[in-house]
Amino acid sequence: MTPDLLTALRPLLTAEASAEAHASGTEPGDLEQAVWLRLLERLDAAGPPVDPQRWLRRAVRSEARRTRRTARLEQGYRDDPADHGDRGPEQRAVTAAGHRALHDAVARLPGRCPRLLAALLSAEDLTYREIAGELGISQGSLGPERSRCLACLRRLLAPEVATGEPRG
Numbered sequence: 001m002t003p004d005l006l007t008a009l010r011p012l013l014t015a016e017a018s019a020e021a022h023a024s025g026t027e028p029g030d031l032e033q034a035v036w037l038r039l040l041e042r043l044d045a046a047g048p049p050v051d052p053q054r055w056l057r058r059a060v061r062s063e064a065r066r067t068r069r070t071a072r073l074e075q076g077y078r079d080d081p082a083d084h085g086d087r088g089p090e091q092r093a094v095t096a097a098g099h100r101a102l103h104d105a106v107a108r109l110p111g112r113c114p115r116l117l118a119a120l121l122s123a124e125d126l127t128y129r130e131i132a133g134e135l136g137i138s139q140g141s142l143g144p145e146r147s148r149c150l151a152c153l154r155r156l157l158a159p160e161v162a163t164g165e166p167r168g
Helices: 002-022 028-047 052-073 087-105 113-121 128-136 139-162
Strands: none
Touching: 002 028, 028 052, 052 087, 052 139, 087 113, 087 139, 113 128, 113 139, 128 139
16 A cells, blocks of 8 residues: 555545544544554455545444444443442452452563553553553554553453352
8 A cells, every 4th residue: 555545545534533433432533543453454464445435434434333332332330349448358358469460460461561551550540641641652542552452461361360269
């Protein structure tokens, strides 16, 4: 793919992502980044699209739908057990051990993941803008980067969680 095509697609992608982002509940920059990534993956696999503008519009809408689906399926924490002050010393020790294990696993991740996840886990409750400034990356790349890091963390922890004691 030539730089001319990328330059030609940039305004269209910006406009399409801005139009779709609000309805999908995401940032336009995150949507743009996801589409650029999809385009790079396509270039590796099948080469440039025959009709790049049409492909780009479809990719933006597809990513927006995926984001809406993901947001609909995700559920926030209703009740955080760490917030209860009436826990006994045993429960506090178990919770502290879990936090240490998580932070140890985060430290073993590759690349920027340890710094990114440490910032997300920070007690300071930093905003995406503050984290992006601290890491020296764009705010729009935090979402996809966070997803990649969490997937890596899941793969790292899967054997440890699978060998744990039965719960219930």
